[in-house]
Amino acid sequence: MSIQTLTWTAFVIATTSLVASAPAAPLSIYDIQSSTVDGDASTYDNDVINCLGGVCVAKFAGTRPRLILQDPNEPDRWGAIQVKDWIINSGTGEYELFDHVDIGDWVELTNMLVEESRGTTILHYQAANNPGYSIVSRNNPLPEPIIVPVSAIPAPELDPQDWGWYVVDHNAEPYESMRLIVRNVTVTQNNLGKAVDNYRLETPDGDACWAADYMNADVGSWGYHPFVRVRQHFCAVGGTFEQYTKLSNYWDYYQLITMETTDLAICGDGDSDGDSDWDDLPRFHTCLTGPHCDGSPGGCLPPAWHTLPMGRSIKHCLMMDMDYDGDVDLADFAGFQRVFQPE
Ligand SMILES: [Ca+2]
Ligand SMILES: [Ca+2]
Ligand SMILES: [Ca+2]
Ligand SMILES: [Ca+2]
Numbered sequence: 001m002s003i004q005t006l007t008w009t010a011f012v013i014a015t016t017s018l019v020a021s022a023p024a025a026p027l028s029i030y031d032i033q034s035s036t037v038d039g040d041a042s043t044y045d046n047d048v049i050n051c052l053g054g055v056c057v058a059k060f061a062g063t064r065p066r067l068i069l070q071d072p073n074e075p076d077r078w079g080a081i082q083v084k085d086w087i088i089n090s091g092t093g094e095y096e097l098f099d100h101v102d103i104g105d106w107v108e109l110t111n112m113l114v115e116e117s118r119g120t121t122i123l124h125y126q127a128a129n130n131p132g133y134s135i136v137s138r139n140n141p142l143p144e145p146i147i148v149p150v151s152a153i154p155a156p157e158l159d160p161q162d163w164g165w166y167v168v169d170h171n172a173e174p175y176e177s178m179r180l181i182v183r184n185v186t187v188t189q190n191n192l193g194k195a196v197d198n199y200r201l202e203t204p205d206g207d208a209c210w211a212a213d214y215m216n217a218d219v220g221s222w223g224y225h226p227f228v229r230v231r232q233h234f235c236a237v238g239g240t241f242e243q244y245t246k247l248s249n250y251w252d253y254y255q256l257i258t259m260e261t262t263d264l265a266i267c268g269d270g271d272s273d274g275d276s277d278w279d280d281l282p283r284f285h286t287c288l289t290g291p292h293c294d295g296s297p298g299g300c301l302p303p304a305w306h307t308l309p310m311g312r313s314i315k316h317c318l319m320m321d322m323d324y325d326g327d328v329d330l331a332d333f334a335g336f337q338r339v340f341q342p343e
Helices: 003-021 029-034 278-287 330-339
Strands: 048-060 066-070 080-084 106-117 120-124 133-137 157-159 164-166 179-192 198-202 208-212 233-246 251-257
Touching: 029 048, 029 080, 029 120, 048 080, 080 106, 120 233, 179 208, 198 251, 278 330
Parallel strands: 080 120, 164 251, 208 251
Antiparallel strands: 048 066, 048 106, 066 080, 106 120, 106 133, 157 164, 179 198, 179 233, 198 208, 233 251
């Protein structure tokens, strides 16, 4: 072998090893969620990947801390993912990722293990690959929750063969870990699901989904929010959407997880204290848009509703749109009078 051939061979080996050790191109949340083997589990399950990440829209401390990241570039489907961080720094006693990321931070992730955990795709932060994340920017606006028909996220069905509850299909999967809102629903059943903490939300047409409050900051780790009672009606219910699967125990269902009291919007209850009285009138006035929805600032459609100059932390005027037509006008004032119950 000539010197030239040897040199070329060495060059090829060096180049090849350089390519092989280069990090793979980072994936978007959409890439990870939308590539599935069966409409559900991600094809990246068990892979270690880099992710372009998204905006932190929620944090759930619980006993096993999790963040939820949503990519504002994917507002309609496959746009969110949960990230778990169970690694406590022995020096500081803090969770390395969870305790350093705030809501509104855009977080990029490296060397994350993709895990299909009980039906939900989760990125697993690993100590061995510290730091594993970087905060690209702070104080980003949160992507809007999307209003979906209840029929888009149907409740599971009971299989009389084994008395298990199973998803009808995976058409709801693109919404996994995204923030959703359903409207005009009534609690028709509770004590459902693996942890006996699910409840059924049903529309007047009989469409139904399952919900739970285990991530609700105003509830605690288990149990129902005090607003959640059988026969309670809500103008809107918001939350994070996730799947729970444990087929060995006959469970596979999608559930809407409320995150705070304001996710449970009782009609006419503008200050989220569970009743409709004089204190709710200011909210009605602020939400009052008139009958024309033209998308102008202060108009009737979200996201304008999000930016209303109210001191209280109510995110929507959906509790005041009592005829569900997308505006707050005199027709809704008639509805407000019907639910109005002063002390
Ligand atoms: Ca899933
Ligand atoms: Ca998924
Ligand atoms: Ca009230
Ligand atoms: Ca209306």
